[in-house]
Amino acid sequence: MLKKFNVTGTCIPNKHYIVDISKKIDKIMELIDGEEYFVINRPRQYGKTTTLFLLDNKLKESEDYFPIKISFEGIGDLIFDDENRFSKGFMKILERTIEFENVELSKFISSNKEGVETLDDLSYFITKFVREINKKVILMIDEVDKSSNNQLFLSFLGMLRNKYLLRSEGRDCTFHSIILAGVHDVKTLKVKIRSDEEHKYNSPWNIASDFEVDMSFSKEEIMTMLENYVEDKKVILDKEYFSEKLYFYTEGYPFLVSKLCKIIDEKIMSDGEFIWEKEYMDIAVKEILKDSNTNFESLIKNIENNEELYDFVKRIVLDNENINYIKTDNIVSLGSIYGILKEKDGVCKINNKLYEQLIYNHMMMKVIRQDKKQES
Numbered sequence: 001m002l003k004k005f006n007v008t009g010t011c012i013p014n015k016h017y018i019v020d021i022s023k024k025i026d027k028i029m030e031l032i033d034g035e036e037y038f039v040i041n042r043p044r045q046y047g048k049t050t051t052l053f054l055l056d057n058k059l060k061e062s063e064d065y066f067p068i069k070i071s072f073e074g075i076g077d078l079i080f081d082d083e084n085r086f087s088k089g090f091m092k093i094l095e096r097t098i099e100f101e102n103v104e105l106s107k108f109i110s111s112n113k114e115g116v117e118t119l120d121d122l123s124y125f126i127t128k129f130v131r132e133i134n135k136k137v138i139l140m141i142d143e144v145d146k147s148s149n150n151q152l153f154l155s156f157l158g159m160l161r162n163k164y165l166l167r168s169e170g171r172d173c174t175f176h177s178i179i180l181a182g183v184h185d186v187k188t189l190k191v192k193i194r195s196d197e198e199h200k201y202n203s204p205w206n207i208a209s210d211f212e213v214d215m216s217f218s219k220e221e222i223m224t225m226l227e228n229y230v231e232d233k234k235v236i237l238d239k240e241y242f243s244e245k246l247y248f249y250t251e252g253y254p255f256l257v258s259k260l261c262k263i264i265d266e267k268i269m270s271d272g273e274f275i276w277e278k279e280y281m282d283i284a285v286k287e288i289l290k291d292s293n294t295n296f297e298s299l300i301k302n303i304e305n306n307e308e309l310y311d312f313v314k315r316i317v318l319d320n321e322n323i324n325y326i327k328t329d330n331i332v333s334l335g336s337i338y339g340i341l342k343e344k345d346g347v348c349k350i351n352n353k354l355y356e357q358l359i360y361n362h363m364m365m366k367v368i369r370q371d372k373k374q375e376s
């Protein structure tokens with residue numbers, strides 16, 4: 001079966017044309033080897049889940065590691081009702097995840113479930129569990145955004161943090177490394193939910209090291225996907241030209257890169273044709289802006305839902321204002337979390353040219369409608 005460009009969820013190397021991200025994986029491996037706990041916090045469709053998937057595969061290749069990749073997506077809210085439910089629920093997720101590959105270990109979890117009723121019991125179970133495995137156990141939790149609004153989840157992180165601290169004193173045995181993935185940084189979320197003064201600045205995840213791996217694709221990385229495509233489908237294209245242009249329009253935003261390629265491959269190139277003409281690039285840009293997609297919808301929703309952010313972005317896009325990029329500012333920070341804003345030479349810029357055009361069209365339309373109203 002021929003591979004395809006993928007724009008919905010995880011990219012699987014033997015099904016999809018993908019960018020080779022092994023350099024990013026290597027950098028993440030360094031953090032893991034350093035026993036770090038961290039959050040891969042990046043905007044929507046920035047390749048977080050794909051990265052965890054590839055990382056999980058890589059870790060499995062080695063005898064030294066025992067990776068466990070879970071997601072809190074779709075588990076419902078009941079699990080967060082009380083400690084008892086949560087602790088048992090967490091063990092159940094572990095059990096099911098491990099069952100596929102290691103029946104013995106999943107039985108071990110099952111036989112321990114009985115006595116676990118509190119987070120403290122769960123903590124002790126984790127110690128026994130990690131001892132039982134006797135390898136470097138790496139816990140990866142994807143989609144933490146929904147759960148991180150929850151007090152119980154934060155207490156769970158607090159418990160893991162405690163174990164991390166005890167481990168450094170040589171007094172506990174716990175996960176070698178923990179990786180959370182989501183749009184928000186857990187450190188920034190706690191302020192919103194914890195109202196009492198004491199906890200306000202005491203993040204349950206303040207042990208986390210900064211995650212500075214650049215998750216966008218460089219021009220060279222984009223070229224690896226084109227090479228993969230050319231080799232597989234025998235299409236003729238100028239790799240240098242297209243990787244440069246794809247980077248130019250997207251700044252390497254993973255979803256946008258794959259989406260443009262998919263449009264050229266499946267919409268623009270006619271059946272039986274196996275060549276990417278240079279003008280296809282501009283046609284693809286027009287196409288992507290013409291139709292909506294989940295990524296654009298969530299971008300527009302994020303600006304429309306926050307008046308201050310809307311006005312701020314408007315000043316950059318319509319008024320061409322140069323506004324200093326101050327990371328600690330709420331709106332600058334929010335715009336960056338959503339992947340709308342980025343810093344360039346100390347100034348706030350829109351993340352990429354496609355977003356800039358999209359936002360310009362969207363906002364300009366309002367101005368035009370306003371003008372029409374005033375005329376009549």
Ligand SMILES: Nc1ncnc2c1ncn2[C@@H]1O[C@H](COP(=O)(O)OP(=O)(O)OP(=O)(O)O)[C@@H](O)[C@H]1O
Pocket residue numbers: 006007008009010011017018019020021043044045046047048049050051225254255256258259
């Ligand atoms: N290595 C890659 N090569 C090519 N495209 C990729 C790669 N990684 C991600 N993408 C593109 O980005 C899209 C989103 O990827 P993924 O689901 O991994 O991101 P995410 O950050 O987990 O998204 P979400 O925030 O929705 O959970 C993919 O469907 C694909 O179009």
Ligand SMILES: [Mg+2]
Pocket residue numbers: 048049050142143
């Ligand atoms: Mg994801």
